[in-house]
Amino acid sequence: MGNIRDxxxxxxxxxxxxxxxxxxxxxxxxxxxxxxxxxGQPSLFPDTCPHRGAQLSLGSFDGAKFQCPYHGWEFGLDGRCLHQPAHPGRDPSAASTLPSYLLREGYGLLWACLGDNPKCLPTYPEYEDGTGRSLVLKAAPFASSGPRIIENFLDLAHFPFVHEGYLGDPRIAGIDRYVVEVVDGMLRLSEVSVWQPNPGPLATSGGPVSYEYTVSHPYAATLAKTPSEVDGGERSGFSILLVASPVNETECLVWRVVTVRDPGVDTDAQRAFNRTIFEQDINVVESQLPKRLPLDLRAEVHQPADAGSLAYRKWLIDRGTSYGTVPKTE
Ligand code: FES
Ligand SMILES: [Fe+2]
Structure with a gap:
């Protein structure tokens, strides 16, 4: 499992x-x-009783204590075992304590780390820089690996096919060269230009749109759409943070935070648009075999437009992330 728990x-x-x-x-x-x-303080524990392994969430919770459904042991929100009904006069031993996991809040989300050496949250400066309004979208189940999902988010050449009429047109499917670099340990794709039928809220015809992508966490990526006059000026800029939370190696819950520059944005329309685009990707990405992302670059065939995907695969190898991948052997 490598260092994925961190x-x-x-x-x-x-x-x-x-x-x-x-x-x-x-x-x-x-x-x-x-x-x-x-x-309002959250705590995270194994959902397994230290006594005989029953699932604690099948029992009860009164806002201060959990009670196990099997023999009624009670646990406080610090994990300490407070009461063992079979021995009412006896103080539960320290060994009956539930271990707890690290939690923190960021970007409108509650994050958990199951390891002992937590790394950093993905960087997403647009959330806090005061230039936009952020929406947290409902998490969506996705039957593929985190790395396949992130690679799809970084992929440009599928826009005209999977998102025809929304983010592209199959008759204008060419992808120009873009810049791929690793800066301060982050993978960055910049000077990305794609032709879109509706480049922004004030656009009256199709035209090019510029994006920049960053990857600073193996299961997360951000996209920033650069505002420009052709697609509606300042108001047309937006950013997305996408994070795949792995249920296991080939199933995730995908979280998205969208930060829109337009202060008067129709938030329902924005959520609906993002849901539509996301749903268009699901069938194709869930169909990809193997579901885990091959890190051996010889395992799949590439085209020049895949420069970002190839760099992401190399970045995962450098990071030492193997969870959700078919690791390179040799
Ligand atoms: S298994 Fe939980 S109290 Fe026995
Ligand atoms: Fe897509």
């Missing part, structure tokens, strides 16, 4: 954390229990 992954939207509730989830094949105290 990466942060979103497990909930901050806005959805309801005080006094708990929910079960799976991250990196781990059955987990997220509890939110009455004060």
């Amino acid at each position: 990466e942060w992954f979103p497990i909930a939207s901050s806005a959805d954390l309801q005080p006094g509730t708990c929910s079960a989830l799976t991250l990196l094949e781990n059955r987990l229990l997220l509890g939110v105290g009455k004060d």
Whole structure:
């Protein structure tokens, strides 16, 4: 599994954390229990009782304590075992404590790290720079590996086919050379130009659009659309942070934060548009075999437009990320 446990992954939207509730989830094949105290403070534990392994989320939660459904052991939100009903007069030992995992908030999301040496959240400066309005989209299940999903997000040559009429036109499918570089450990694709039928909110005809992509986390990428006069001026700029939270190596929940520059943006329309584009990708990406991304560059055939995908595969090798990939052998 390499160092994937040291990466942060979103497990909930901050806005959805309801005080006094708990929910079960799976991250990196781990059955987990997220509890939110009455004060709104979240805690994350294995969803497995240390006594006989029963699933704690089948029991009850009163906003301060979980009770296991099997023998009724009670746990506080610090994980400590508070009560063992078969022995009411005895203090539970430290060995009955539930271990807890690291949590932090960022970009409107709650992130978890299951490892002991947490790395950084992906960089997404547009969320905080005050030039836009951010929307957290509902997480969507995706039956493929995180690296296949991220590579699809970085892929340009599919726009005219998978997103015909939205992000491209098969008659204008040429992809110009773009810049691929690693800057401060981040992969960056810049000077990317693609022809789009509707380049921005004020555009009256099709034209070129410029994008910049960054990858600073193996299961996340950002896209920034550069505002320009041809596609509606300043208001047309937007950015997207996309993160795949792995349920396992070939199934993810995909989180997206969209930051739009236009202060008067129709947020419902923006959510609907992003959902449409995302749904267009699902069938094709879920059909890709193998579902795990081959890191041996000889395993698939490439075209010049794939320079970003090839750089992403090399970046994963340098990062030491093998989870969700077919690692290079030799
Ligand atoms: S398995 Fe949880 S109290 Fe026994
Ligand atoms: Fe796509």
